[in-house]
Amino acid sequence: SQQGEEDPQALSIQEGENATMNCSYKTSINNLQWYRQNSGRGLVHLILIRSNEREKHSGRLRVTLDTSKKSSSLLITASRAADTASYFCATDNFRGGGADGLTFGKGTHLIIQP
Amino acid sequence: IAGITQAPTSQILAAGRRMTLRCTQDMRHNAMYWYRQDLGLGLRLIHYSNTAGTTGKGEVPDGYSVSRANTDDFPLTLASAVPSQTSVYFCASSDSLRGDTEAFFGQGTRLTVV
Numbered sequence: 001s002q003q004g005e006e007d008p009q010a011l012s013i014q015e016g017e018n019a020t021m022n023c024s025y026k027t028s029i030n031n032l033q034w035y036r037q038n039s040g041r042g043l044v045h046l047i048l049i050r051s052n053e054r055e056k057h058s059g060r061l062r063v064t065l066d067t068s069k070k071s072s073s074l075l076i077t078a079s080r081a082a083d084t085a086s087y088f089c090a091t092d093n094f095r096g097g098g099a100d101g102l103t104f105g106k107g108t109h110l111i112i113q114p
Numbered sequence: 115i116a117g118i119t120q121a122p123t124s125q126i127l128a129a130g131r132r133m134t135l136r137c138t139q140d141m142r143h144n145a146m147y148w149y150r151q152d153l154g155l156g157l158r159l160i161h162y163s164n165t166a167g168t169t170g171k172g173e174v175p176d177g178y179s180v181s182r183a184n185t186d187d188f189p190l191t192l193a194s195a196v197p198s199q200t201s202v203y204f205c206a207s208s209d210s211l212r213g214d215t216e217a218f219f220g221q222g223t224r225l226t227v228v
Contacts, residue, residue, distance in 0.1 A: 031214045042118075042204060043157075045216035088156060092214070100164075101147050101172055102217060106156040 005105050006089055012111040019076040021108040023089030024069075030092045032065055033102065034074050037086045046074075046087075079112045086110070116140050118220035120205050126226045127195050135190040135223050137205030145210040146188040147172075147217065148180060150201040157204065163188055164210065195227045 007022040025032070031050045035043040049056045049065045049072065056063045062075040076083055086109045090102035121136045139146065144165050149157040149172075159172030163182040177199060179191045188207075192199055202224050206217040 042219035042221045050214055101159040101162045104157040
């Protein structure tokens with residue numbers, strides 16, 4: 001079953017505005033990751049936050065993690081038309097003995113209006 | 115820099131036929147994965163492999179098989195395709211031995227079973 005659920009499913013904003021996407025998950029995690037997918041392409045990793053971290057920045061991206069609420073948010077500041085894509089959160093539930101894959105949410109489709 | 119290469123890019127397949135989706139990575143990652151992506155469902159893990167010679171089942175393994183004869187290749191086989199296997203298939207890899215690391219994705223194979 002899906003681990004993460006993104007909210008909202010779709011988001012349309014004006015260029016230059018900030019975009020916030022949320023993700024909730026169900027079980028304990030080692031880390032949570034955000035990926036971007038442009039239409040018809042593969043997923044590209046954006047940022048990873050470990051379970052013992054609360055906030056992380058990378059360029060115009062800011063990710064927060066609240067393990068008590070099992071939720072995360074991705075903030076994209078000063079959005080650009082090129083940010084138009086689908087964004088997925090993914091949890092790593094690695095329990096030792098080897099990686100067993102990420103569990104993805106259903107994604108948020110972000111549209112940046114020029 | 116190739117990263118992950120998937121073949122074919124797309125395929126139309128008659129139901130009941132056998133099909134192998136190819137995946138090759140040149141990053142010497144120990145772990146490899148196969149996901150399927152369906153509209154509204156996000157990505158779901160089919161099979162994974164932590165190292166050459168070992169494989170494991172993901173969330174939706176039925177109807178699929180994999181092998182990992184060496185580090186670089188991780189083919190996915192549909193023994194007898196059914197229409198419900200119509201999907202976009204993504205291969206990914208990660209260097210999971212380094213701990214918290216991201217996954218790298220191929221560009222996907224769009225499969226239509228008719």
